[in-house]
Every structure is written in structure tokens, then in C-alpha cells.
Amino acid sequence: MKIGLISDLHTDATEANKAIVPFLIDAIKAAELDIFILAGDVTPKLSEFYEVLGEFADADLACQKLFVPGNHDIWVGKKANMTSEQKCGVLSEICQDHGFHSLMDTPYVVDKIGFCGTIGWYDYTYASDKYHFTTEQYAEKQLMKSVWSDKLYAKWSDIDENIAHRFEKELEQQIHSIKNTVQRIVVVTHHVPFRECIRYREELPWDYFSAFMGSEGLGRICLQEPLVSHALFGHTHNVVNQRVDNVRTICAPIGYLQETPLEKLRAFAEQRFTCFSLPNES
Numbered sequence: 001m002k003i004g005l006i007s008d009l010h011t012d013a014t015e016a017n018k019a020i021v022p023f024l025i026d027a028i029k030a031a032e033l034d035i036f037i038l039a040g041d042v043t044p045k046l047s048e049f050y051e052v053l054g055e056f057a058d059a060d061l062a063c064q065k066l067f068v069p070g071n072h073d074i075w076v077g078k079k080a081n082m083t084s085e086q087k088c089g090v091l092s093e094i095c096q097d098h099g100f101h102s103l104m105d106t107p108y109v110v111d112k113i114g115f116c117g118t119i120g121w122y123d124y125t126y127a128s129d130k131y132h133f134t135t136e137q138y139a140e141k142q143l144m145k146s147v148w149s150d151k152l153y154a155k156w157s158d159i160d161e162n163i164a165h166r167f168e169k170e171l172e173q174q175i176h177s178i179k180n181t182v183q184r185i186v187v188v189t190h191h192v193p194f195r196e197c198i199r200y201r202e203e204l205p206w207d208y209f210s211a212f213m214g215s216e217g218l219g220r221i222c223l224q225e226p227l228v229s230h231a232l233f234g235h236t237h238n239v240v241n242q243r244v245d246n247v248r249t250i251c252a253p254i255g256y257l258q259e260t261p262l263e264k265l266r267a268f269a270e271q272r273f274t275c276f277s278l279p280n281e282s
Contacts, residue, residue: 001113001278004031004063007039007190007234008253010072011052016257016265021052023269024254025059031275033063035110038100039234039251040070040119040190044153046087049073050094057098066108067100068117070190070234075153084155088119103188107174111280114182116174120191120233121156121164125216128200128207141212143205148212168217175225184278185227193218193231194244197251222247229278239272250274 004027011018028036038056043049056065069091074084082090092102101108103117124138137143139160141151156163175185192198192214200207213236222228223245230248233240237255241248252274260268 001034001111001280002031002275003035003037003186003278004028004033004273004275005037005039005232005250005252006254006273007251008041008070008237008255009052010041010043010254010256012043012045012048013256014258016260016262017254019262020254020257020265020269021055023266024273025056025061026266027270027273028061028063029059031273033275035066035115036061036063037066037188037232039188039232040068041072041234042070044072044075046090046094049091050097053094053098053100056100064108064110065100066103066115066117066188067095068103068188068190069119071119071150071154074119075149076155078152082155083157085157107178109178109182112181112183113278114178114185115188116171116178116185117188118167118171120167120171120189120193120214120218121160122191122212123161123164123215123217124211126192126195126198126213127211128202130200130202131204131207133208138211143208146205146209148209150212164215165217168215168221171218172221175221175228179225179227182227184229185225186230186232187222187228189214189218189231189233191215191218191235192233192251193222194249195219196244197233197240197242197249198236199238219244230276241274250276
């Protein structure tokens with residue numbers, strides 16, 4: 001089974017971020033995938049989200065398309081009459097309209113390989129050991145005149161720690177629901193599942209904001225189930241392909257393309273789009 005991964009399109013960020021989508025679609029077609037995974041952060045704009053997923057749908061890809069939302073995807077405007085929980089539901093409906101399977105809703109199983117997923121969240125367990133900010137200081141999501149934008153636009157019904165643990169529990173329940181019927185499980189999150197995949201710089205405010213990369217609970221869930229062979233994610237904007245104990249971790253982000261010339265987008269899309277193969281389970 002051949003699987004392709006990309007994340008963090010951020011099509012609302014720059015002209016290049018929007019223009020790279022057709023080149024990604026070309027790369028997906030050329031790879032002749034069985035599964036294509038989009039691991040979140042497409043755009044906070046619902047109309048643009050619909051349009052971008054429509055580009056993938058109109059391409060008539062032969063592979064199955066899987067999706068988990070990112071933190072930018074669940075942002076809502078200050079005056080919006082919608083919570084982030086409600087927006088997750090809207091995103092799932094858009095996915096259904098465009099042939100994407102939303103892993104936030106249910107696992108996906110094919111050929112005895114299961115895919116389980118969640119957006120994940122953060123509970124500050126990735127805070128740098130070098131600094132000693134309090135939980136209250138992390139909850140403020142701002143330092144040295146810099147603000148983590150979830151403070152302004154993520155409108156959950158609970159505090160960060162409880163939201164993170166809720167999504168961890170849902171992921172654990174997904175894995176439990178399929179583990180007796182599959183021979184391998186691939187976990188897909190947007191937030192980072194392992195501390196080993198985070199780059200600390202030993203400087204502020206960078207390391208302060210590293211606390212918002214994910215939660216250690218996501219990684220524990222992956223490691224405690226022997227069937228989990230891969231953990232795929234986004235959010236960091238850093239390319240990751242490394243092993244953490246018995247789990248292969250992969251992140252293939254586009255990120256922000258402020259300085260990427262339009263004529264170089266095809267090469268960049270092909271570089272960042274990541275494929276790997278799994279043996280067909282019998």
C-alpha cells in the first residue's frame with residue numbers, strides 16, 4: 001500500500017500557498033497512491049476550505065483521501081456565531097462533499113490496515129525544560145509582545161489541557177475499536193505526538209511557544225499499542241522522518257511561502273510531498 005502525506009497548506013497565507021495546490025495534485029497523481037492524507041491547516045476560511053478540497057475532488061484522484069483538521073482550520077472569527085467544536089462538524093460535512101474521509105469522525109480500514117486520527121491539542125507538556133513558566137502563563141498564549149493566535153481564534157468549550165485529553169481519549173477509543181480487526185494501525189494527528197519531533201532553540205519567545213506543539217499523551221497512545229507502526233502529523237512546519245521507539249514519525253509540511261518564487265513551486269511541492277509504502281497485510 002502506497003501512502004502520501006502533506007500538511008500545513010495555509011492557502012490563505014500567501015499567493016504562493018494558494019498556487020502550490022495544483023502542483024501538489026500533480027505530485028499525488030504521479031505517485032499512484034492508494035491513500036492520500038491531508039494532516040490539517042488548510043485555511044481558517046470556510047469558503048476557501050471548500051474551494052481547496054474541491055480542487056482535490058475535481059482532480060478525480062484514484063486514491064482514498066483522508067483528513068484531520070489543524071488548529072487554523074478550527075479558528076472562528078471574534079464575531080462568529082460558532083464554536084470550534086461546531087466548526088469541526090462543518091469541516092466534516094465539507095470533507096464528505098468532496099470525497100475525503102474525516103478521521104475525526106471514524107477510523108478508516110482497508111486491507112487490514114487501520115487509520116485513526118484526531119486534530120490533537122496541547123496541554124503544555126512540551127514546555128521547554130530550560131524555562132519555568134506557570135500553567136497560567138502558558139494559558140495566556142503571549143510573551144514578549146508575540147501572541148499565539150489560538151488565543152484569539154480557537155473557541156473551545158474547555159481549557160487547553162482538557163481539550164487535549166479529550167482528543168487523546170477519542171484517539172484511544174478509535175484504536176481500541178479496530179485493533180482486533182486489523183494487523184497494522186497508522187495514526188494521523190495535526191499536533192505533534194512526540195517531544196523528540198520538536199526543535200527547541202533555547203531562546204525566547206520560540207521555546208515558550210513550543211508548549212503549543214502538542215501533547216505527550218498522543219505519543220503514549222501510539223507507543224502503548226503494538227499495532228501502531230506510523231504516526232503522521234503536521235503543525236511544526238519542520239520536515240520530520242524519524243523513529244521514536246517502534247513508531248515511524250513523519251511530518252511533511254508546506255508551511256508559509258513568503259519567499260518562495262512562483263516558478264519554483266512545482267519543485268517545492270514535489271520535495272515536501274512525502275510517500276511511503278506498507279506491505280499489504282494478508
